[in-house]
Amino acid sequence: MLPSASSVALFALCVPLFLQASLRAGTIQGRVTDGHRGLAGVRVYPDRLPRISPAGDLPVAFTDAEGRFRLELDDRDTVLAVEKDGWFRDLIPAVEWPRDLVLCPQPAFRKEAVFLVRLDFTDEPSKLPDGALRELLFSRRPGVASAANYLYEVSKGALLLEEGRFLKLRSAEHPSPRRDEHKSAMAKWVLERLQGETLGDCDRVDNRTGARKPDGKPDHLWIITPGAPQSITADEAHLKAVSLLMPLPWNRNRRWPLLFMTEEVPLGNIVHEAFHAMGEHRVDDLYLESGKALTAGIWDLMDGGQYRGWDRSHPGQGPWVEDTGYSPSHPMAWVRSELWYRGQFRGTIRRLALKGRRWEGWIAPASRAPGADPQWVTLPDPRKQGRFFSLEVRRPWGFERGRIGNRFGPGHEGLVVATIDPSLLTYGDPKGPVRVVDAHPHSPEPPKPRLPLKLWELDDAAFNLGPGENPKGRSGPLAWEVLETDASGRMRIKLVLK
Numbered sequence: 001m002l003p004s005a006s007s008v009a010l011f012a013l014c015v016p017l018f019l020q021a022s023l024r025a026g027t028i029q030g031r032v033t034d035g036h037r038g039l040a041g042v043r044v045y046p047d048r049l050p051r052i053s054p055a056g057d058l059p060v061a062f063t064d065a066e067g068r069f070r071l072e073l074d075d076r077d078t079v080l081a082v083e084k085d086g087w088f089r090d091l092i093p094a095v096e097w098p099r100d101l102v103l104c105p106q107p108a109f110r111k112e113a114v115f116l117v118r119l120d121f122t123d124e125p126s127k128l129p130d131g132a133l134r135e136l137l138f139s140r141r142p143g144v145a146s147a148a149n150y151l152y153e154v155s156k157g158a159l160l161l162e163e164g165r166f167l168k169l170r171s172a173e174h175p176s177p178r179r180d181e182h183k184s185a186m187a188k189w190v191l192e193r194l195q196g197e198t199l200g201d202c203d204r205v206d207n208r209t210g211a212r213k214p215d216g217k218p219d220h221l222w223i224i225t226p227g228a229p230q231s232i233t234a235d236e237a238h239l240k241a242v243s244l245l246m247p248l249p250w251n252r253n254r255r256w257p258l259l260f261m262t263e264e265v266p267l268g269n270i271v272h273e274a275f276h277a278m279g280e281h282r283v284d285d286l287y288l289e290s291g292k293a294l295t296a297g298i299w300d301l302m303d304g305g306q307y308r309g310w311d312r313s314h315p316g317q318g319p320w321v322e323d324t325g326y327s328p329s330h331p332m333a334w335v336r337s338e339l340w341y342r343g344q345f346r347g348t349i350r351r352l353a354l355k356g357r358r359w360e361g362w363i364a365p366a367s368r369a370p371g372a373d374p375q376w377v378t379l380p381d382p383r384k385q386g387r388f389f390s391l392e393v394r395r396p397w398g399f400e401r402g403r404i405g406n407r408f409g410p411g412h413e414g415l416v417v418a419t420i421d422p423s424l425l426t427y428g429d430p431k432g433p434v435r436v437v438d439a440h441p442h443s444p445e446p447p448k449p450r451l452p453l454k455l456w457e458l459d460d461a462a463f464n465l466g467p468g469e470n471p472k473g474r475s476g477p478l479a480w481e482v483l484e485t486d487a488s489g490r491m492r493i494k495l496v497l498k
Helices: 005-010 130-138 147-154 180-192 267-277 333-343
Strands: 026-033 043-046 068-073 079-083 090-093 110-121 159-171 220-225 242-248 251-262 351-353 358-363 376-380 388-394 414-420 434-436 472-475 478-485 491-497
Touching (some): 043 068, 130 159, 180 220, 180 242, 242 267, 376 491, 414 472, 414 478
Antiparallel strands (some): 026 068, 043 079, 242 251, 414 434, 472 478, 478 491
């Protein structure tokens, strides 16, 4: 059932509504407001697949003092990205372009700085230019696949990542071959050289909770070394990216979170490890080594989703960043809302926690700003205390436009259903707390390129309507059915718990 006129009016001030625009390519004109008056300085641009090195700059418009803008689009543009620091970022599908857009303030907005250390070795200097590294980590240019753009998107405008300090070190104490078991010693060597450093603007948040207050630690300490990423090459002579909680050499009772990674590591690995650090390892790995069971697959950054955007398989020869893991998946609603910084970004997604045994209603895409409709529906799993069912709608917008081997088809977007067991959260020994239900369980795992560690992709696990799609599913006592979809990306779902 569509929302009534009264329910739409009720949420009119804080629900993203519409842009004045034509639905065809060419110049569009629109207006953005705060619900009362025009909102100036809003950045508007077409949502396209992000790339590490885009072929060109995207068309971008900024609203004037009255909130008005003009923007050039082409035929492939069906979604607009709309953003302004301190306001909820949103993705607006074309059907919603004919009227004004209302943005709401983003109360969780903060800036977080990276203390970046480039660690060279006397027998192996860095190869990636500083400028290219800065672009990969901190670029805010629309269309660029960077850590800053990814975190701004998945936080819906709550987290702006910035460069803080940039320090270059050179060590002769760690000669080749350097292996994974040497990473802690190398990280300790770096920490020893940071004793007495003034953190200043590199310390704005509490690393454990995400609260906006200094805690005597860098918000983000990232150590970058030369070399190839073992996550792609599977070569033990290379290093894996890792998030560590390291005791300080001058105070063993205090630990700093840090990322240790090579300069050729894909973006997906970077933001995956960053999520571990933000909350000091409250965010767990969701995958199981060597694909021991179906987990979250491509549907979460903390699982196979960190490798989304995998155009070809060439583990023996780089560079890898341009065509491997450049478009990582969003975190699932549970990770985004409850685990990330221990719930600091809970307000970025609207949750409906059901207590009854039947429900029918609309679910909005998880990637949009929160509005009138729920974006995450949960209900208890009666088979085990504390375990629950999770339902959300995923659309191939933003960073989720990336594919594995350019495949796309039935099950690649729509309703994602999972069972979640928080008691299986660990650190360093993944137990698979998230198990996605596969809408096409009999489809074979696809050919190369395949994900590392033989991880399950589950890229056709979504329930949907249409040719080849599966609208109905069941997991234990819960049955669901997709009844309807609309051009805004919403889905009307029926649930029955027996």
